[in-house]
Amino acid sequence: MSSVLFVALPLLFGFATPILSRVGKNGVVYSSTLMQMFLLYLSFSLLSSSSSHVEIISIAPPLGISFILNKASLFFVALFTFLITIFSLYYISHRKIDAYENETKFFILLNMLLASSIGLVLSSDIFNIYVFFEIAGISAYILSAYKKTPSALEAGLKYLLTGAVASVFLIFAIALIYINIGSLNLAVISQNFETLPQNIKVLISILLLIGFGFKVEIFPLNFWVTDVYQGSTSLVNALFSGIVVKAYLFVFFHLLYLFLPSGEFSVFLIYLGAMSMLVAEIAGLKQSNLKRLFAYSSLGQVALIFTAFAMGNSDAIQGALFIVFAHSVAKMIIFFALTSIEKEYKSFDIKVLKELNSPFLRAIMLIAMLSLLGIPVFAGFVGKFLVLKALVVDGMLTALVIIVFASLLESIYYFKLAGFMFSKGEKKEVLTVSFTQKFVFTLLALLLIIVGIAPFLISSFLHEASTIMLDSKSYIDMLVGV
Amino acid sequence: MMGFIILSIFIGIIIVAFASITQKKIADSIILFMGVGLGSVILFFTFKAPDVALTEAVIGTGISSLIFLMALKHLGVKA
Amino acid sequence: MSLKRELLTSTLSGFALSAVLVLTILNILLQNIPDAITSAGDELLKLNATEGVANAVTTVVVYFRGFDTLGEIAVLFIASLGISLMLHSNTQCEIKAESNFMLKTASKILFPIIMLFGIYVMIYGHLSPGGGFQGGVIIASGVLLLLISDKNFEVPHAMIVALEAFAGVSYVLIGLIGLLVLDKFLGNFLPSDISNMGLLFSGGIIPIIYIIVGIKVGSEMSLIVQNLIKRGENV
């Protein structure tokens, strides 16, 4: 079972929808969920069986394109497939209340987002990464403008414009790389990247940083993020902060470790990440709109992951991978809960949490918030602890102070929200939560708790993943040696 | 001879592009944008890239200008 | 600050910022213009000699980097899906301008010629410059001519969607067959010997894929063009 199926099956499903929709009104919805479950099974079978190996597409590297399956990329593939399957399950349970008009298009976009995120993570050819960069981008633009209300369309327009500018800078970097090195294969590029003259190397790195900076939501380039989160629906926001950002984060640092293994820019990137976390948390303090508040908290957590990746040692990356997992699961919970709150109470003000009348949702959201804060029993703590430990070991004290201060700011508004969970004030009408929704919520919450209590279950796997991610030499031998 | 052609067309494209960006009326800037497309098609041809020239002619200039004109139609010519 | 002065400062600051940015890039580029480097292209040209396709760019686009073209088809598919989602409002807009007589007769004459040229570019993609993308868009411009010339021309929606679905599914199936037969996705499983280099049926799956791409791009672009022209209230 080759890993190209992750891209081929969603495409086949997308192209075949006119036939599938003949099967019946729910034909598309259920067939897409079944396909996602098959892909989930495939990702776990690849995860358990594989030592790192190369999946050749049409001709062998270094001339052709190929997928690289190692522990680091397969972790992300399994995470994305799992999150998309959970998303489809939640959507099916949520469908009676707030169905999206012409659902077939919604599910095609969902599968294309999955296929392109996995393509981004696995591909070993820089122009192929640009093509998947665009596919993920276009699916995200349409998903954010799906409801066709003025604010949704404005969010879609802003997302598209910044995405188009980002892809122009990425094309510029790819053009310079090919002009100076003559190949598109990541292994060949990283071999010759050292011998380039210094100023061309700096120029290509800056262009790549700007190109990916928009998508990785780093400080000067993330002005558009809160507008997009506010404009699009909460259901779709769960996808943005859970999957799309993580795929771009992994690809950017995958390229960074390959092209600059000596870590020339790592100090600059660490301070860039720490500073953008600080700015995001300060801005998040005075937010009263729930969607914007969680958008700023996503910016803060993504900046923390950015800093951890930028440090370039395996402990920090292991912490980053823990935070990636914990943040995605917690944000899925929060944005799923927000969809039902948005549907019932029609308002986004923070006070609506005070009157939330469903003890089940209160408990689940409390777990998610505490995990995001990094309270010891939950998964978020393990990641944050490892990253802070790595910062101390590395002696980056100023960055450590900035991040600790930013986390304090974050805990202020999260404790305020957690406080609302316990408030006894008068409640709005009862919010009914269907059985499948309960199942999805408890599954996610259990994940957070299990990983929080027993991190040793996956910590050895994540440590191997982080060492493989850093080890550019074996990556090159695998590709060029073949 | 080829160097002279490249130089003159590049100068032409730059003037037309700057005019296209700074035009007040949108209809004029779209027409000048077609000029930039035309110039780039000729340049791709002199760079011995016929496939790219055909693609730029059909897609980069042809359909893109159509899309802009349709946008102009829906957005109201006075905009 | 008066609007006039604010406009002036914004253009000046925009001018200065982009000038600084581009000048730094320019002097870096001018310092090290690379002389001829041995790029991957040369090995590809040698490899292409065995594929028996006259147009090396088509081999690279369809076979050596066929995965990019599959991604490219996905991009176009999602874009046309998004455009029909956005512009497919129920109020079909009437084109008020009554197309004059000249346009009608000219389009009757030109339409077959454009279609012939589009189909030629699509089918001979692997022998002469051109191919699926360019041929498909030329056919779409032919359809555009019809849409403009007579008002109540409507692209046969069901047939186009069926064509598009058929082309997309067969493209992925060819890739999967390559995976089964050669254990390489999009592998060239049909014989492509050098003997019939210039003939129409040379190069194994390459011309077949490019014609499928042409059909898909042609149908999608005509849907996009029709959505842009017809749907949505006219101002």
Add this chain to the structure above:
Amino acid sequence: MFEYLNQPEVIKTIVTIGSMTLFFIGLFGLLTQKHLIKFFISITIMETSLFLLFIGLTFKKDFIAPILTNGQTTFSNMNDPIPHAMILTAIVIGMAVLALGVSFAIEYYKLTGKTNIDEMTELRH
């Protein structure tokens, strides 16, 4: 004068300066223009300038196009086909994003009557 212009180095400097000024004009358009269509025009001009730079620097003056025509039987002294293939895909991707962006702009204009970027304040801060 013509002979001087034909040397490869001179052609490469002309191409670099020319496409970079085109890129600068697109960037200037991005920063200063307010109308949505102008924004898309600037992005397309920036992309075209990058393609010109890319092909201009990788093409060899005395080689021929990578196609076997009129009696050319071997794939020798031909231009490198990989940049051509990449730019083919990038042009079509650019057009797809452009068509999508324009349909967003049309729909947004129909709902709010705004085409100026500064006026887009549906999502008030």
